[in-house]
Amino acid sequence: LHLQILVASVYLACGAILLFLGGIILKENPKSRVNRVTSLMLLFAGLAPLLASLGTIIRVIGVPDEFVRAPLTRNIFYLWEFFFPFLLLFSLVFPEENRYLKRYPKIKYLIFIPHAFHLFLVLVFYEPSRIISSLDVEKMGSLARFFLDPISAILKYVAVFFGVLYEIHVQFHSLIDLIYLILAVWLLYQGYKKIKIPTLKKQVRLLIWGIRSSVGLYAVVFILPVLTPLDLSDTSRYFLTIVALVVGSGSIAWAIIRHHFLDVRLIVRQSLVYTLTTALFVGAYFLIIRQFGKLIQNMIGRQTPAVDIGFVILAIIFFQPIMSQLDDLIKKFFIKDRSDYRAMMETFSRKLVTIFDFRELRETVVDVLKKEMLVENVYLCAADQKRSEELRRSEYALFSDNLQDEKTHLFNESDPMFPVLKEKTRPVLLSDLGGTEKKSLLFGLLSRLGVFLVVPMKSQDELAGFIGLSKKTTRFRYSYEDLTLLGVLANQMVVAMNNARLYQESLEKQRLEEELALARQIQLGLLPKVCPKGDFFEICAFTQPARQVGGDYYDFVATEEGRVGIAIADATGKGIPAAMLMSLVHASLRAEVRNRLCPSLVIANINQLIFSSTSPERFATVFYGELDPHNYPMVIHQDGRIEFLDTGGLILGAFEEAVYEKGEVPLQRNDIIFFYSDGLTENFNDKGEEFGEKRLLELLLKNRSLDPEMLKDRIIEKAADFTGGIPPYDDFTIVILKIY
Structure with a gap:
């Protein structure tokens, strides 16, 4: 029985x-x-x-x-x-x-x-x-x-x-x-x-x-x-x-x-936990409370509801905590593999931290959604990573889950589907976006691709893209747990995409810095290694670009007649464009000097070359020969007189038929010729005051007895003291010639 x-x-x-x-x-x-x-x-x-x-x-x-x-x-x-x-x-x-x-x-x-x-x-x-x-x-x-x-x-x-x-x-x-x-x-x-x-x-x-x-x-x-x-x-x-x-x-x-x-795991687990908790309390009531109530009844001789009421109060208090403990216990023993969404999200988050390549990020997302959520097809739409920064704000690219197929579909943010999707904060069925069906090319494409669910990816209030999901391979519906997971995944995707973009930008910046460092080495290589020095004269020079490369330039060219050509130039602008223009000036100057032309013709020919090779807004000021700069070189005579070498012409590269004059100045013992670019006199301090030409003249007169090298160091020192450590706004170059 x-x-x-x-x-x-x-x-x-x-x-x-x-x-x-x-x-x-x-x-x-x-x-x-x-x-x-x-x-x-x-x-x-x-x-x-x-x-x-x-x-x-x-x-x-x-x-x-x-x-x-x-x-x-x-x-x-x-x-x-x-x-x-x-x-x-x-x-x-x-x-x-x-x-x-x-x-x-x-x-x-x-x-x-x-x-x-x-x-x-x-x-x-x-x-x-x-x-x-x-x-x-x-x-x-x-x-x-x-x-x-x-x-x-x-x-x-x-x-x-x-x-x-x-x-x-x-x-x-x-x-x-x-x-x-x-x-x-x-x-x-x-x-x-x-x-x-x-x-x-x-x-x-x-x-x-x-x-x-x-x-x-x-x-x-x-x-x-x-x-x-x-x-x-x-x-x-x-x-x-x-x-x-x-x-x-x-x-x-x-x-x-x-x-x-x-x-149906979530609802089964919840139902099982609720049933076990209820059974636990019911069993405790019949096995303990009822027996305890009978014992009290035998002791006092009558029934009392106090025990039952006390049990109900305790059940109300402890039902939810015990149910939570049972749920944790079931998850601990039965849900420990990757099919648990919590464990899957932890693994996915750890992966995202180390992924900085957009293609690899796509591959990871597609792999997770296909293997863990059993999605048949996954489409990722994001700002086009291959276009310029300006276009990224308005161009979106739809990528297939087939990584071997690099074909993408580009859409502008003016597509009617994007404003509607921008208002969504949770995954939404594609059919619920049907108001844009007739006008939206994107909606039509997603429909043909079999997209069933659209998960928006939002960065603050901006739409960073979306994930398009087809139905599951098993044709099961997307559960509440799935939708919650997809919302979290979309947020992590936005963070990962931003990290990948920032990482790529840092790599691009690093590559550019390396190229600029190489360009700086090349530019420094164009400058003379040593300054000319004779029995009766001495020259020193210094240049400091405002950036890694600059548009200031100086050069010393030995002519076939035994003279020393001295050049100093300043190209418009700063950085790479100015440096490229300076390399053109350097090459053309040396080529023209070999033709045994007078300084005025050298400058005229260089002007025509720059004019024909660049746009009108790209020009340079150049002094060559007996010194003919844009900031006119100064002759500081032994007796303290200052003479500006202001014979010459217009800036180079701006006017094709510009004419340049030749000038001469006699030099005597202890005379100094000071060449400089405007980056020296246009330095500013923290009060907004300009270093200026007047301060430069006073400095030159006060220190004219120094040799060129010491005079150069003194000028650089005083200019740095004046600015108080503020980086120079423009490139500046100086060349000093002293007659002995």
């Missing part, structure tokens, strides 16, 4: 679990065919242990044998065998719809015919003799016998035929169940071999193992004894049946909780 009660309890528990799982799966997405088929399969699978448990309980409580052994009561048990056609149908639609079912959709109705016919036989023709006796017309009147006698005879033969068919069918219908089982497992295995997504592969592998094990045990217990002489004891049948039920229901429950089967 105790064994039968234990078996009935196990049957009841397994049946309840199967019905519970079936109800949860159907509730999660009743529109999905996979969910409907799976739910009905579990429903009929759960009927078997429930009906068996009910039958055992009926026998234990002493219900009359006439009712228990009645054929109709016994044959209603066969209703659960619709599990087998639903199992076969499940194998045709999961993990993806079978190609034969796509080609012949009516086949899903044909697989139910054997079991519908079987149920009809066992419910109607289980007693052919009773049907035959009911067709006896001997007790009717003569007129009734005349009309009904031929029909009655025919119906009797039909009843006999179905009676014989019933006996044969009951014996061999188990063979049909066995064929269905083998075919279902084979179809599931064929679908399993085609799966490439690891998570889905784990689901199907676990389901195949569970179904194969449970139905194999079922075949040993119920089918083989019918088809073969195998005879099992009641204890063996009970044990094997319980194992089959536990394995079958357990594998499905494990696939849901551990491997996200049918995307």
Whole structure:
């Protein structure tokens, strides 16, 4: 008796679990065919242990044998065998719809015919003799016998035929169940071999193992004894049946909780936690509180509601904390792999920290969404990374999830879909953006690509792009947990994209700095290595660009006549453009000096070359020869007189036909010629005061007795003291010639 009660309890528990799982799966997405088929399969699978448990309980409580052994009561048990056609149908639609079912959709109705016919036989023709006796017309009147006698005879033969068919069918219908089982497992295995997504592969592998094990045990217990002489004891049948039920229901429950089967893990876990918490409190009430209440009643001689009220108060206080603890416990022991979204997001976040390449970022996002969320296709739309900074603000590129296909589709932010999407803060169905359907080229393209869900990526109030997702490979819907994950992922994607952009910009900046450093070395290489020095004169020079490269330039050229050409120049602007113009001046100056031309013709020819090679706003001021600079060189005579060398002409490169004059000045012992660019006199201090030409003249007069090198250092020192460490606004160059 105790064994039968234990078996009935196990049957009841397994049946309840199967019905519970079936109800949860159907509730999660009743529109999905996979969910409907799976739910009905579990429903009929759960009927078997429930009906068996009910039958055992009926026998234990002493219900009359006439009712228990009645054929109709016994044959209603066969209703659960619709599990087998639903199992076969499940194998045709999961993990993806079978190609034969796509080609012949009516086949899903044909697989139910054997079991519908079987149920009809066992419910109607289980007693052919009773049907035959009911067709006896001997007790009717003569007129009734005349009309009904031929029909009655025919119906009797039909009843006999179905009676014989019933006996044969009951014996061999188990063979049909066995064929269905083998075919279902084979179809599931064929679908399993085609799966490439690891998570889905784990689901199907676990389901195949569970179904194969449970139905194999079922075949040993119920089918083989019918088809073969195998005879099992009641204890063996009970044990094997319980194992089959536990394995079958357990594998499905494990696939849901551990491997996200049918995307119902969250709701199953929550329902399980709530049920366990409720059962814990109910058990505590009956096992502890009720007994404690009886003890109090015996002590005081009357009932008191204080114990029950106290328990209710404690239950209200501790129900939620205990439920949270149970939830954490279940997640700790059952959800520890990558299929857990929390663990997946932690792994994804760690990856994003180390990814600075946009292509690699796309690859990571596509891989995560395809493998973990089972998305069929993923499209990423972001600011076009290949275009200039100006265009990035208005140009978006849609990238395919096929990394081998570099084809992109460009869209301007004026597309009607972007303003609508900019207002969205959560993932939205593409169909909900249908207001832009007629005008938006982007909407039309996404529709053709099969995009189902659009996840906006927003950086503050700006739309950084979006992720377009097709339906899942299993055709499951996107759950609330999925949408929450996608929102978090989109935010992390924006951060990662900004990091990647900043990293690329830093690399570009570093590359530019390296190129500028190389350009600086080249530019310094164009300057004279040593300054000319003779028996009666000495020259020193200094230049300091405001940036890494500059537009100031000086040079000393030895002419074939034995003279020393002295040049100083200042190109308009700063940085690389000015440096390029200076390199042109340097090359053309040296080429023209070799032609043995006078300084005025040298400058004129250089002017025409610069004018024809550059735009009008690019020009330079140049002094060459007996000194003819834009800031006119100064001759500081020994007696303190200052003479400006202001003979010359216009700036170079601005006017094609400019004419340049030649000037001469006699030099005596201890005279100084000071060449400089305006970057020296146009230096400013923190008060906004200019260094100026007057301060320069006073400095030169005061220190005219120094040799050129010491005079150069003194001028540089005083200029630095004046600015107080403020970086120079412009390049400045000085050249000093002293006659001995």
